[in-house]
Amino acid sequence: MSEALTILSRLMETIQDRAQKRPEGSYTTKLIEGGAARIGKKVIEEAAEVVEAAAESGEEGKQHFTYEVGDLLYHVMVMMAWRGVTLDDVAAELGRREGIGGLVEKAQRTQTNDETT
Numbered sequence: 001m002s003e004a005l006t007i008l009s010r011l012m013e014t015i016q017d018r019a020q021k022r023p024e025g026s027y028t029t030k031l032i033e034g035g036a037a038r039i040g041k042k043v044i045e046e047a048a049e050v051v052e053a054a055a056e057s058g059e060e061g062k063q064h065f066t067y068e069v070g071d072l073l074y075h076v077m078v079m080m081a082w083r084g085v086t087l088d089d090v091a092a093e094l095g096r097r098e099g100i101g102g103l104v105e106k107a108q109r110t111q112t113n114d115e116t117t
């Protein structure tokens, strides 16, 4: 496994462990106990910060963007743990989509919707 995947899966294990044991003094526990509303608020906030940082130029801008993407990924992973969805589940979904272009998929979806209405 690549170093990046190892770190992501270790982080997911930590988050799942927090979600299960709910230790005091853990930020993840606080988020999990706040449910979809609290986690969702942070996901939206962090997503907006990612978009803002994407417009910043230079090496500093790139570092800030990377930092904000880290925040967003962490909060999305907390929501996944809260919802009982694993990295394997999401990877399987992405694997299912492999080789199907976004525009092709959209055209197929639109056609199916038209047929059912």
Ligand SMILES: N=c1c2ncn([C@@H]3O[C@H](COP(=O)(O)OP(=O)(O)OP(=O)(O)O)[C@@H](O)[C@H]3O)c2ncn1[C@@H]1O[C@H](COP(=O)(O)O)[C@@H](O)[C@H]1O
Pocket: 011, 014, 018, 025, 026, 027, 028, 029, 042, 070, 071, 074
């Ligand atoms: N990767 C992260 C991580 N990334 C970001 N954050 C936290 O996410 C928050 C980001 O929110 P903001 O930048 O808006 O900061 P804030 O204003 O203090 O946040 P709020 O009080 O508004 O929620 C900060 O508190 C960060 O510390 C993280 N908190 C935890 N982790 C990982 O989760 C593990 C478990 O953490 P605990 O559950 O806290 O023990 C840690 O060891 C880390 O590996």
